[in-house]
Amino acid sequence: MRMKAVRMSVGLLGVLAAVLLVRPTHSDTQAAPIPDETFMLMVKTDLEYLSKWLGDSKAKDAKKTLKALAAYLALAGQNQGSKLLRDEALKMADAIGKNDFKTAKEVADKLASAKLSTGEKLDALKWTGKAAPDLAEVMDPFRKAGPKGGLGMEKDIRDGKKSVKELNKIVLAAQRSALIAEITMNLEPDGGFGGKKSKADWEKHTKDMQQYALEVVELAKDAKKNEAKLKATLGKLDASCVGCHNVFRE
Numbered sequence: 001m002r003m004k005a006v007r008m009s010v011g012l013l014g015v016l017a018a019v020l021l022v023r024p025t026h027s028d029t030q031a032a033p034i035p036d037e038t039f040m041l042m043v044k045t046d047l048e049y050l051s052k053w054l055g056d057s058k059a060k061d062a063k064k065t066l067k068a069l070a071a072y073l074a075l076a077g078q079n080q081g082s083k084l085l086r087d088e089a090l091k092m093a094d095a096i097g098k099n100d101f102k103t104a105k106e107v108a109d110k111l112a113s114a115k116l117s118t119g120e121k122l123d124a125l126k127w128t129g130k131a132a133p134d135l136a137e138v139m140d141p142f143r144k145a146g147p148k149g150g151l152g153m154e155k156d157i158r159d160g161k162k163s164v165k166e167l168n169k170i171v172l173a174a175q176r177s178a179l180i181a182e183i184t185m186n187l188e189p190d191g192g193f194g195g196k197k198s199k200a201d202w203e204k205h206t207k208d209m210q211q212y213a214l215e216v217v218e219l220a221k222d223a224k225k226n227e228a229k230l231k232a233t234l235g236k237l238d239a240s241c242v243g244c245h246n247v248f249r250e
């Protein structure tokens with residue numbers, strides 16, 4: 001078993017070049033571990049966002065985004081083998097689901113100062129209580145950022161097709177997209193499958209989303225060298241979103 005402590009502080013993405021290559025899992029939507037530095041960038045960014053919003057009197061307005069972020073963190077903890085992150089993030093998602101933003105903030109703050117281990121062998125993730133996100137929640141952070149949450153991830157992906165200057169934003173959007181794919185794999189559209197809305201299509205778009213998202217994370221490790229391919233892959237990632245929306249989003 002590989003176990004190691006990860007510092008909460010995250011360096012700039014530049015350090016990623018020095019990190020071991022982690023193979024993306026192209027063929028399935030099971031665990032998709034990513035380099036620790038990339039993982040910690042997301043953990044730190046999302047815990048900061050959660051802590052800030054959960055302490056706001058208007059937290060409820062951003063509930064969908066907050067719940068989604070907690071759920072992504074739980075899944076990231078699972079994939080990365082971090083029991084503490086997984087279990088606490090599940091508690092946070094459940095508390096947000098119950099509008100108990102105070103408890104959720106306590107968990108976020110506790111996690112923000114915790115020392116996380118990765119590489120632990122974990123049992124399967126169980127979405128307890130109200131932790132499991134639904135489709136509207138899981139898609140919410142893609143929306144434009146504003147007073148009701150949203151992280152502008154769709155825009156970050158689309159901007160990335162033209163310029164990879166905002167590399168951290170691109171990597172965060174891609175990382176979260178890979179996690180989202182794991183969740184949508186087990187969800188279905190409103191009204192279920194049938195007719196033109198086939199399950200096979202849903203799964204194809206989901207797998208495409210995950211594959212291209214993981215490729216983006218991989219390519220971003222040397223964004224300078226990979227710039228053209230990175231932009232092209234962001235284009236493919238965007239096409240997987242549009243492909244699914246064309247059929248399944250009303």
Ligand code: HEC
Nearest residue numbers: 136139140142143154177189205206209240241244248249
């Ligand atoms: C497997 C199918 C599928 C994939 C892949 C997919 N989406 Fe969605 N998306 C949906 C469906 C269905 C909805 C409508 C959800 C609802 O509100 O019930 C949706 C909703 C959204 C919304 C609206 C959220 C809101 O609350 O207004 C945004 C924005 C969005 N998706 C962005 C993306 C982006 C960006 C990607 C790719 C990185 C993506 N989606 C990939 C199916 C998908």
